[in-house]
């Protein structure tokens with residue numbers, strides 16, 4: 465090493481020695497008592513103990529049916545009448561809104577929600593029972609329950625329901641309004657369902673599947 469290099473290093477060496485002198489007593493103290501410097505507080509120890517004692521609950525993701533909030537009050541205004549998905553395809557056609565019926569001469573004016581005969585049907589909207597009618601002219605086998613919500617201006621008709629309510633009753637969203645009738649006598653082999661028609665203010669029938677959608681929720 466050249467003497468000129470040694471001169472350049474000298475200040476750094478002095479600085480390093482100075483640092484060593486400052487920290488050495490702390491290092492010695494830590495070696496003598498490892499808990500002296502970073503001992504956790506009793507409060508922190510207590511928190512750690514509580515965390516360790518808690519059972520680990522797995523987080524579950526679930527798909528749930530969610531109704532549109534038409535009036536913007538933060539609460540849903542529509543509910544799935546059966547809790548199941550709309551009917552797909554069977555020998556009698558598709559369950560979606562606008563599907564072909566009678567060879568295309570008319571279109572399906574509701575959405576068919578799959579369900580089991582005898583299970584509860586839930587009110588698709590809140591309101592008053594304004595009509596209980598027959599699904600087909602000339603037959604008293606199959607009925608519909610009509611609910612009107614004067615505040616929203618919407619009307620909903622749930623078909624193939626054995627009514628558990630009467631005209632004039634007030635119903636809350638999702639409340640049982642009856643049970644599902646079997647469709648097997650009229651349409652042998654069809655998937656049993658509730659046919660739901662929703663009319664917006666003015667009376668136009670709209671696609672319930674756009675008002676009742678699925679979303680993912682996380683449950684702890």
Ligand SMILES: [Zn+2]
Pocket residue numbers: 559572574575576658659660
């Ligand atoms: Zn239908």
